Amino acid sequence: MIVAAVLFVYAVLLCTLAPRLLRGARWAERAPRLGIAVWQALGASALTAAVLTGLALTVPTVRVSADLAQLLEACVMALTAQYASAGGAAAGAAGAVLALAVLGRTAWCAGTTLLRIRRQRSEHREVLALVGRPDATRGVVVLDHEEPVAYCLPGRHRRTVITTGALDTLDDDQLEAVLAHEHAHQAERHDAVLTWARTLARAFPRVPLFRTAEAEIARLVEMxxxxxxxxxxxxxxxxxxxxxxxxxxxxxxxxxxxxxxAAQRVRRLIEPHRPLGSLRIAAGSLTAAAVLALPLLVVGGPAAAATQLNYCPDGTPAAQVTTMR
Incomplete structure (x- = not known):
């Protein structure tokens, strides 16, 4: 019960405090890639903690088949003792429902989000095939439109699109910068990063962490x-x-x-460039890794402790198992 309670409190604190502390952080603007990784780690850690909370509650209700070795049964008894919950079977059932609900909701929203994005991109590629003009020299599709626009359609059939208005407005260096921006989105798979953030925000819209992470990641991938x-x-x-x-x-x-x-990003580019130092980047990376690992360490601690008990030595004689009963 203690493990489940610790994981639950950790998930709640992460979902409520992290957005307040990290929203609009200046260090993330100085190292956008690290900022993206930290927000992803926070979201994944909170989701993992919620699922493991449910699984930790179900461990005491696990039953061992009678035809398994007595040694295995004794080890499971030790694990059950380590994860014991005052709620008994009711707590185990609630834990199973929680874990399945979180996983099921996430999987459903991920599937529907991916299908919607795939359909939108497919429909737009069909439009581009009809009205766009491939420019093999620049590797783009040109649209006849007076409004200056540049964008990319990521994915397996990626496209970089630019309008004639943009070609008329931008000089050669600026055009190169715009194309480099779009190619960076494609090369670093920012579409996948954003899809995951949108999936969590859609699956759990009332959770502040996921709402804030979606907005922050969208901002940071552009930076x-x-x-x-x-x-x-x-x-x-x-x-x-x-x-x-x-x-x-x-x-x-x-x-x-x-x-x-765009306005915020333009101001950032005009200001003196002050990238985050290597030591702070290393510290941020270690913090993100620790946030990801913490739920697994918490839930795995009692299991590790159980392996050190005399219930589970190698070659436990049957008489000892019988005595334990």
Whole structure:
């Protein structure tokens, strides 16, 4: 019962305190890739803790088949003692329902989200095949439209799309920056990162952590793509390119250089560049790894303790097992 209680409290604290402490953190803007990893780790850790809370409650209700060896039965008895719950069978049933509900809800929302995105991208690719003009030199699809827009359709049949309005507005260096931005989205699979964040936010819309993580990850993947473009074309050139395409409307399933966060990102590019130091990046990476591992360590501790008890030595004689009963 203690294990389940610790995991439950940990999940609640993570889901409520982490968004308040980390929303809009300046260090994440200085190292967007680390920020993305931390938000992903927080979400995965909270989800894992919720599932393991339910599983920890079910352990005391596990029964061993009569035809198994007495040694195995004794070991299971030791595990049951370590995870014992005052609620008995009722707590075990509640734990099983909790674990299955969290996993089932996550799987359902992941499936429906993926299907919706796949359908949207497929429909838009069909439109591009009809009205777009492939530009083999730049590796893009050109749309005749006066509004300056640039975006990419990620996935297996990826496309980078740019309008004639953008080609007329951007100079060569700015165009290179915009294309580098879109290629960064595709190369680093930002679509998969965003899909996972959206899945959790849709599955558990009332959980502050998942809502905040979706917004923060969406912001940080754009900053990460900006950094890739700036490393190639310069920060001021990238900022000017973002301003040029900031107001463009893009398909729902696309990743665009503009968007609602463009003004904030332009200010970030104009300001002096102060990347996060290597020591702080290492510390942040270790913290993310610890957050991911903590629920597993908590739930695995009693099992490890049970293996050290005399209930489970190698070659336990049958008489000893009988005596334990």
């Amino acid at each position: 990460r793509a900006d950094d890739v473009a700036a490393a190639r074309s310069g920060r001021l050139t990238t900022a000017a390119a973002l301003l040029a395409v900031a107001g463009g409307r893009t398909p729902a399933a696309a990743l665009a250089a503009g968007g609602s966060t």
